Amino acid sequence: MQDFNTIINNIHNNLKDNVVKGVVASYIPELSKQDVNQFGIFIQHMNGENFSVGDAEVPFSIQSISKVLSLSKAIAFENNDIWKRVDVEPSGNPFNHLSLLELENGIPRNPLINAGAIVIADILCSQFKNPKQEFLQYVRAIANDQSIDYNLKVAASEKETGFNNLAAANLLKSFGNLNNDVDVVMDFYFHQCALEMTCSQVAKAFYVFANKGRCVNNKQHISSSQAKRINAIMLTCGFYDESGEFAFEVGLPGKSGVGGGIVALLPNQYVITTWAPGLNAKGNSLIGMQALEQFTTQTNLSIF
Template sequence: MLDFNTIINNIHNNLKDNVVKGVVASYIPELSKQDVNQFGIYMQHMDGRSFMVGDAEVPFSIQSISKVLSLSKAIAFENNDIWKRVDVEPSGNPFNHLSLLELENGIPRNPLINAGAIVVADILCSKFENPKADFLQFVRDIANDQTIDYNYKVAESERKTGYNNYAAANLLKSFNNLNNNVEDVMDFYFHQCALEMTCSQLAKAFYLFANKGKCINNKQHISSSQAKRINAIMLTCGFYDESGEFAFEVGLPGKSGVGGGIVALLPNHFIISTWCPGLNVKGNSLIGMQALEQFTTQTNLSIF
């Protein structure tokens, strides 16, 4: 039987003193203040065991990881209707995300790129009575932790500098693929991205994707088939234009965020999350990617 405790401790030891740790995201002023030396790993096995090392209980800005959570709730609300407004194909294109949106008549490539997540946010703005409060409650429920909250300073920081996201929202609106006001959707979207969670909370929140739609508290939030499909989307689209590389090197569905967090999972087995704020050139946590690669290499656990 695999000794996960030793494995993740060894990986943490191997990587924590790396000289090259990548660069902390600077485009969101609040995030640029993060300490590049913070590094945590948390693993939640579905047999009930959990393992952690380093800064696994320090909260950080989950950013794009939140897109999987909002997508789940939108799918729970809309079921397959959502796929009329957003596609499920990898975008694969680092350098021109608005270009693709324009070429494809306002249908975002997938729900994990910004434009797609903005459409998802628009759906939630239509469905929730109090979008920000209701979404927060949803996240608290699936993670079974009522202390999770938005970081309002980060949300405000993004609102003030998120011109590229405003451009995407306006372009969607010009293609009639945004039902609510640009400002309302962006307000929700920036808060969603500004969720603050720890590695431990993240792994628990993603439990339902490894568990056929049932959260760690055993409540069914999405169907088994919906959970599978979200895993498929994470696998093909979860790491920007490094998604193929992650599938190739790690072999698990997962999602990263520019706050330096990554969460990945093996259905029916475990969820693992890492946090280390330095990013590689593709915008994924440099050390986190290496940690997960070492983890699947050493444990031989992957979907492939």
């Protein structure tokens, strides 16, 4: 296990001075203020050990990484009923995501694309009495950390510019696949995406998926079978139009966010989170993708 420390320190050293670091997300004004040079890695091993390098304790906007957390809570609530409203197939095209939704009569391709995550948000808005508060409590519980919170500036920033997501929500509503008011669901959704967490907090939260549904406190939040299914969805759908590439290069279930975070895991072994705000052309952290590819190549610890 000492290896992990050496390996991630070497990877961090190799990549931190990369000239090409990608571009910080600009479509959400608040996110564009991030420093492209920040870079952290954190590993939470199932044996209790953890490993950390760089900016692993700096909070960042987890954005789409939150979709896995909301999905897990929706599955805990409704189990298989959610698959009547959202499919589990990879989405294929990135450039016409509303097109697919339209062609397929308002059934999103999977719960990790925006339209699918909005349906999941709608489910949580129906199941929770105080959705924003109770979802935050759930995240704090699985991560075992009461300090996690929403960044309200980011949530407000997304609300002001999230027209594409509003288009998706209205389209879902027009197909009868949104039970709550568009405004209610989107207020929840924009907050969910604006969760701020550190690499270590994200790794601890995702421990539940690597550990058959039990969190770091050993409490069962979802069943072992539900955890497996969420891992399968992360593998096939976790990286937008680069999901196949990630499976191919890294070989782990995982999820990225436009805040520059990536979390990936090997069931029963470890969770790894990277954070580097510069994105590649597909919207995934450029340095993070490289770090994970180097990690599974050097450790030979992938699912394939």
